[in-house]
Amino acid sequence: MFGFTRKKKDASLIGLMAPVKGKLLPLKDVPDLAFSDGSMGGGGAILPSEGLVTAPCPGTVAHVMEKSKHALLLEHEAGFQILIHVGIETVSLKGEGFFPRVAAGDKVKTGQPLLEFDLETIVRAGLSPVTPIIIPGGQDRVESVEFNGDSAFRKKEPFIRVLLKNG
Template sequence: MFGFNKKKKAAEFIGLAAPLKGKLLPLKDVPDRAFSSGTMGRGRAILPSEGKVTAPCPGTVVHIMEKSKHALLLEHETGFQMLIHVGIETVSLKGEGFFPRVNVGDKVTTGQTLLEFDIEIIEKAGLSAITPIIIPNGQEMIESVEFTEDSAFRENEPFIRVLLKNW
């Protein structure tokens, strides 16, 4: 009646696949202090070799930057969220070269295309295409976040593991 005999669910690791092809970078190498300092959260960055972002896990699209279309927030089935932010200072492009393939509220599966973008437009504007993938701070259900080593990065394998707290 009072839940005294309820079993706690064991802590669970959630593996996130890399949402872009390219070179894996530590956040400290991102040329934007908000990302490199960890102020926004923990994560990794990828210098993309092609202009396509795919879902790193099953979940729901909860936000897309409306006018600039350069970033989106995805919520995993368990409730934690991640930010995928294509490029540095790319908000200044006002959506030019960014093509969302999903809408807010859409349920997505791992590997589904979320966003396509034109790397050449970003670079011609003198901007970096480095893409931070962030697990934002302040999410109570997260115990820890682990990362693969740069040398261990493999396409279609988890590059970030999120450990959820027992609940």
């Protein structure tokens, strides 16, 4: 139940679980124009209530920001990428308060810990802890991305749905 794949006529629908506990937000509510205007891609965001990021799906860690440790890129086993970016302008912390639990090349399962972070360090620095989860634009396989974080959301449901083109 931790993510799903459903075939449509000429596409596959894949669900991604929320990788952080907290309040779900549409991208338009992210306090950074690079995310909120959708230019980086589609997805959603979370205002975290705790400092743990888990894998939203099975896949492979494609990249962990080496010095700042505030973001990572996963590749879903279906061949598309997911960016998890903890906080806004948190690159300025230069890794302080961030503790990666995986490295590039690691295979992960849904729910596996990826990154721990100190929420208090982010807030104390005057930064927003809002965490965008983005399906970066320009991926040929991605047909569309849908945020599923409205008031009807249930914890066992995916909070982002990705429609992939077959082929």
